Amino acid sequence: MTTVMIEAAGLGKRYRIGAFRGRPGSENLRDALVSAALAPARNLRRLRGLADPARRSADPLVWALRDVSFEVREGEVLGIIGRNGAGKSTLLKILTRVTQPSEGHADVWGRVGSLLEVGTGFHPELTGRDNVYLNGAVLGMDRAYIRRRFDEIVEFAGIGAYLDTPVKRYSSGMYVRLAFAVAAHLEPEIMIVDEVLAVGDAEFQRKCLAKMEDIAHGGRTVLFVSHNLPSVQRLCPRAIMLQAGRIVADGPTAEVVDSYLTGGAGHEAYPGHWIDLTQAARTGSGVARFTAARFSSGSARHQLQPFTHGRLEFTLTAASDAPRDVNLSVSIWNQSGTKLINADTTTLERMVALRHGTNSCRFTIERLYLKPGVYVVGFWLGDRVGETLDRIESAFRIEVVDAHPERPGVRLDSRYDGPVACPFEVVEVPEREVESCAS
Amino acid sequence: MTTLGGEMLTRAGTAAPAGFEVPSSPLSPPSARALRRTRIQAAPRWPTPNLREVWAARGLLLFLVWRDVKVRYAQTVLGASWAVLQPVATMVVFTVIFGRFARIPSGGVPYAVFSLTALVAWSYFAGALSGASNSLLSNLGLVTKVYCPRLVIPLSAVFAGLLDFVIAFSILLVAIAGAGIVPSPWAILVVPVSLLAVMMTAAGVGCFLAAINIQYRDVKQITPFLVQLWMYGSPIVYPLSLVPAKYRALYAFNPMTGVVEGLRAAMLGTGPIPAALMVASLAVSAVLLACGTLYFRHVERVFADVA
Numbered sequence: 001m002t003t004v005m006i007e008a009a010g011l012g013k014r015y016r017i018g019a020f021r022g023r024p025g026s027e028n029l030r031d032a033l034v035s036a037a038l039a040p041a042r043n044l045r046r047l048r049g050l051a052d053p054a055r056r057s058a059d060p061l062v063w064a065l066r067d068v069s070f071e072v073r074e075g076e077v078l079g080i081i082g083r084n085g086a087g088k089s090t091l092l093k094i095l096t097r098v099t100q101p102s103e104g105h106a107d108v109w110g111r112v113g114s115l116l117e118v119g120t121g122f123h124p125e126l127t128g129r130d131n132v133y134l135n136g137a138v139l140g141m142d143r144a145y146i147r148r149r150f151d152e153i154v155e156f157a158g159i160g161a162y163l164d165t166p167v168k169r170y171s172s173g174m175y176v177r178l179a180f181a182v183a184a185h186l187e188p189e190i191m192i193v194d195e196v197l198a199v200g201d202a203e204f205q206r207k208c209l210a211k212m213e214d215i216a217h218g219g220r221t222v223l224f225v226s227h228n229l230p231s232v233q234r235l236c237p238r239a240i241m242l243q244a245g246r247i248v249a250d251g252p253t254a255e256v257v258d259s260y261l262t263g264g265a266g267h268e269a270y271p272g273h274w275i276d277l278t279q280a281a282r283t284g285s286g287v288a289r290f291t292a293a294r295f296s297s298g299s300a301r302h303q304l305q306p307f308t309h310g311r312l313e314f315t316l317t318a319a320s321d322a323p324r325d326v327n328l329s330v331s332i333w334n335q336s337g338t339k340l341i342n343a344d345t346t347t348l349e350r351m352v353a354l355r356h357g358t359n360s361c362r363f364t365i366e367r368l369y370l371k372p373g374v375y376v377v378g379f380w381l382g383d384r385v386g387e388t389l390d391r392i393e394s395a396f397r398i399e400v401v402d403a404h405p406e407r408p409g410v411r412l413d414s415r416y417d418g419p420v421a422c423p424f425e426v427v428e429v430p431e432r433e434v435e436s437c438a439s
Numbered sequence: 440m441t442t443l444g445g446e447m448l449t450r451a452g453t454a455a456p457a458g459f460e461v462p463s464s465p466l467s468p469p470s471a472r473a474l475r476r477t478r479i480q481a482a483p484r485w486p487t488p489n490l491r492e493v494w495a496a497r498g499l500l501l502f503l504v505w506r507d508v509k510v511r512y513a514q515t516v517l518g519a520s521w522a523v524l525q526p527v528a529t530m531v532v533f534t535v536i537f538g539r540f541a542r543i544p545s546g547g548v549p550y551a552v553f554s555l556t557a558l559v560a561w562s563y564f565a566g567a568l569s570g571a572s573n574s575l576l577s578n579l580g581l582v583t584k585v586y587c588p589r590l591v592i593p594l595s596a597v598f599a600g601l602l603d604f605v606i607a608f609s610i611l612l613v614a615i616a617g618a619g620i621v622p623s624p625w626a627i628l629v630v631p632v633s634l635l636a637v638m639m640t641a642a643g644v645g646c647f648l649a650a651i652n653i654q655y656r657d658v659k660q661i662t663p664f665l666v667q668l669w670m671y672g673s674p675i676v677y678p679l680s681l682v683p684a685k686y687r688a689l690y691a692f693n694p695m696t697g698v699v700e701g702l703r704a705a706m707l708g709t710g711p712i713p714a715a716l717m718v719a720s721l722a723v724s725a726v727l728l729a730c731g732t733l734y735f736r737h738v739e740r741v742f743a744d745v746a
Contacts, residue, residue, distance in 0.1 A: 015744070097479055097586035099743040105480035114585060121585035123506075123578060130506060137499040138587050189474060 003109070005190055005221040006072040006095065010104030013065040013090050013245075064090040065245045068104070077212065077222040079236030079253055081229070081260050083337050083393060087245040088225045092116060092194050095223070110189025111139055113182075120179040124168035128159055128178055131167055135182045149185050156211070157181035158204075177204055184211050191215055194225045209235055227337050229257055243393075244283050260337075260394075269377075269396035271296045271304035277379075280395055284388040288320035288354055290379050293395060297368075306368055308403045308421045314363040318354060318381060318390075325351040326381055326389065330363055333376040333394065334419055340370065346386065369421045370400045482740055488732040492588040499587055503578075503595035507570070508602055522603040523610055526558040533558070537676045546678050546709035552611075552618050556706050557675040557699045559611045563604040564637045564695065565666045570596030571645025572662050575653045575742070582653070583743050590735060593649045597642045604634070615706060622706045629705035632717060633698040639724035640694045643731030650738040654745050674699050678709070691716060694724040 065087040072078050082088050093099045095106060096114040114120065121138050122131045132153055136146035154160055157177040159170070167175060183191060193212065212235055216222050226232050232239060232253060239256040241249040249256045269275055277290045294315045296304040306312045314330055329344035343365055345352060352361055375398055381390040493500070512519050530551055537543045538550030545553035571593035575582055578592050608630075615622060652658040673695040674682070682690060690696045697720025703709045 093743065094479060097477070098583060100481050100740050101479065102481055105478060108477045108479060110474040112586075116584050121580045121587075123580055125510065126506065134499075134502060134506070135585070137502040138581065138585050140496065140498065142498060 003074045004071050004107075005074050005076075005109050006070075006106065006223075008071075008095075008104070008106040009069050011065055011068040011091070011094060011101045011106055012063060012103040013087075013094060013099070014102040015062045015064055063245050065094070065101075065242075068242075068245075068247055070240055070247065070250060072221055072223065074221060075216055075219045076238065077216040077224060077236045079232040079239035079256075080223060080225045080242065081227075081232060081239055081256065081337075082242035086242040088242055089116070089194060090245075091242065092192050092223065092225060096192055108190065112190045112192060113139060113184070113186055113188030114192040114194075115176075115179050115183045116192070116194050120183060122167050122175070122179065125166050127164045127166055128154075128157075128170070129163045131178070132182055136186055139186050139188060141186060146186070149187075153178075153181045153185045156185065156207070173201065173204070180208055180211075184208075184215060188220070190221045190223070192223045195227065205231070229260075229335060233257055243281055248281060269295070269398055271306070271398075275396050277392060277395055280392045282390055282392045284381070284390040287322070287389055288318055288324060288326060288381055289390040290316060290318050290381065290392060290395075291358065292317045293377075293379065295377070295398060302401055305401045306370075306398055307401045308368065308370060308372060309423065310368055310403060312365040312368045314365075314377075315360060316363060316379065317358060317360050319358050320354040320356060323356055324354050325384060326354055327383070327386065328352050328361070328363065329380040329382075330365070331378045331380065332370070332398075333378065335374060335376070340375070340419055341365075344380075346382070351384065368400065371417060371419055371421050372400050372402045373419070374399050484737065484740075485733065486736045486740075488590065488736055489588055493590050493594070496588050496591050500591040500595050500598070503591065504598045507595065507599035511599075511603075519606065522606040526555060526562045526607045527610065529558050529562070530555045533676055543677050544681065546680070546703065546707070548620060548707045548709060549618050552614050552620065552707060553678075553703065553709070554676060555611055555614055556703050557673075559604070559607045560633060560637055560698050560702055561670060561673070561675050561695070562607060563600050564641055565670070566603060567597045567600040567638070567641035568645050568648070568666060569662050570600060571641060572648030572652055573659060574645070575649045576656075576659070589739050589742060590646070590732060593645045593735070594642060597638055597645060600641075611706070620707055623704070623708055623712070625712050626705040629701045629712060629717070632721065633702050636694050636698050636717075636720045636724040639721075639728040643724065643727035643729070646731035646735040650735045653742055654738070669693075669695070678703075691719040692723055694720040694727070696720065 068087075068091060070078075080088050080091065090099070092114070093116065094101050095108065096112055096116065098116065121135055123134060126134060132150060133143065133146055136143075136149075154163060157174070157180070159174050159178055162170065162174065167178070170178070180193075183193070191212070209231055212222050212224065216235075222235075224232065224236055236253050238251065239249075239253040240247050241256050241260050249259045272294065274292050274294050277292055280290075282289070295306065296313055297306045297310045298304065298313060299307065299310060302310070316328075318326075320326075327344065327346045329342055329346070331339055331343070332341040333339050343363070376394045377396055377398055378391070378393045379395055380388065380392075382388050511521070533554040534551045537554070538545065543550070574593045574596045575589070581587055581592060582589060648658055648662060652662075673693055674690070675695075679687065679690060679696060679700050697713065697716040697718075700713045701717045701720070704712045
């Protein structure tokens with residue numbers, strides 16, 4: 001049994017996106033005052049609305065985080081994964097007290113060192129040296145303590161020559177190296193790291209991962225957010241997955257990552273077979289929704305599997321509660337959660353007519369410019385103006401295979417390869433043509 | 440405060456999964472130390488000033504003060520002479536325009552020391568006020584990337600100007616001695632009380648402006664204008680005796696009135712110490728401090744969301 005270091009209970013964060021809508025341009029005090037002076041009636045209404053929760057709810061609220069509860073124990077390294085906008089950064093901002101939750105609470109034992117979105121409490125005008133002391137002071141440490149740790153920090157960050165340069169002149173790599181070094185060496189009991197590995201070279205990333213392992217084995221607690229799933233898998237025995245602000249999976253990292261990739265539905269996706277979508281994790285008003293999908297490249301040579309430069313055809317069924325014209329999109333994500341393709345009928349200015357009840361349509365990607373690999377497919381259904389009726393961010397996984405399965409070609413190491421395929425050729429140029437170019 | 444005992448130390452040692460080496464890093468296990476529990480939850484709409492937390496963060500406050508001072512003195516061309524030049528140059532201009540041309544009465548002392556006495560207090564006030572009102576924007580990293588009791592940020596700007604004040608005040612002492620004036624013994628009491636009132640006013644109004652500043656960026660342009668208006672609304676270039684009697688009660692609501700009149704009476708002997716006016720100054724500045732910090736705390740809840 002170990003001590004609980006973080007205990008979150010029902011955390012939620014609400015943003016009112018309409019806050020400025022009623023008062024145009026009020027990010028500017030002059031306009032706010034003018035608007036207040038010109039519209040006493042509206043302001044009175046607003047004031048009354050403040051007292052009356054029913055009126056107040058007219059402003060559109062967005063829950064960036066809802067009902068988030070979990071525990072992290074001493075020495076645990078918890079990975080937090082989820083797509084962009086899932087609420088990861090909001091959660092970390094709450095745990096670091098940068099922003100307040102709208103509901104729920106969290107208990108945190110000990111000091112929290114953090115690196116949020118590749119930044120920390122650095123002051124751009126201050127030198128690297130002063131910023132180290134500044135961050136120590138923020139964490140409540142005295143100068144003598146920071147002085148003892150100072151050399152270690154500088155050595156880890158590898159910025160010795162730039163110590164007395166203002167950090168605004170640092171490269172982004174140097175900046176994040178120093179930020180990480182400070183957060184890691186000032187011995188916070190809890191270390192919260194958001195996407196530190198997005199910047200910096202491979203060597204430094206390796207060092208960071210090793211340092212975080214070291215910290216965890218020293219009995220400290222680490223919360224780690226990254227889009228880089230392999231490093232989450234390597235570093236964190238346990239992970240939670242956020243989706244639309246809620247925790248949808250919490251457990252051993254391998255399982256959570258797997259459900260992240262399959263969108264939690266866990267469908268085994270085979271080409272040419274119907275895949276049930278009624279149970280998939282989704283958002284949207286739901287007045288029309290996807291019910292099933294099937295995909296195929298139509299090529300028997302590839303066992304109907306999607307292949308590089310090949311066709312990819314989706315057959316989709318959707319249920320609608322009334323006749324309506326809709327927009328439709330198919331998106332394809334890579335395994336790290338980056339959207340690579342969004343084929344959207346909005347760009348065609350051609351809507352799809354749905355009848356009441358069940359409908360089918362065929363959606364064809366004429367040429368798939370994706371290298372062989374595993375990708376995640378998502379679907380979206382929207383109305384005339386783009387309001388979401390149904391969005392399934394990750395419906396199932398597909399495997400794109402080589403266009404020439406029988407040809408033994410060389411597969412590039414994933415470190416050097418890029419996800420997008422393009423037709424290309426290379427020919428030798430005869431020497432006399434080169435000379436005529438040069439002259 | 441949760442205090443964890445010594446046996447926790449061994450427990451932390453066994454917490455590492457089997458098969459891992461006992462860490463040789465210099466990090467000591469957290470259980471060996473007493474851990475403070477922090478409850479994170481939505482604050483009330485009108486939280487009170489978190490004085491205990493600000494006190495606990497005095498190390499950070501000192502650091503920010505030291506940094507402001509360092510930036511001002513080490514990285515500007517004029518350095519420390521700025522603290523001297525600003526009030527003295529203003530004094531020269533005022534003496535020529537208001538003393539010579541406009542012939543504003545100066546209570547029987549040379550207009551130069553008359554205005555310099557006021558300007559020493561006013562320069563500090565104006566600097567502290569504009570520093571505090573811009574402080575959140577110039578320390579955005581401390582607001583959006585880490586947590587600290589944010590009140591220390593505008594407060595540090597108020598404290599940072601103190602060195603300037605001390606330098607300018609020394610110049611004033613020299614000037615007074617040069618003019619052959621002997622300050623009243625009451626100065627020992629009047630000077631610290633005046634300084635306290637100035638600091639509380641600058642902190643209160645500064646916190647208020649800083650909190651608006653982070654939401655409405657045009658406050659930055661308004662602040663210098665506000666400071667200028669305030670200066671002409673205070674007896675800086677003229678004595679209070681020049682103000683018609685029916686408006687003097689109104690003047691008492693301006694904390695700078697008591698400060699400036701009090702300093703002149705004590706340092707230059709322009710009249711009896713205006714005790715009532717100075718008490719009013721202290722009271723109003725205390726109210727401003729309370730309102731400013733309350734408003735700051737009210738808006739602090741959304742700083743990171745609107746910045």
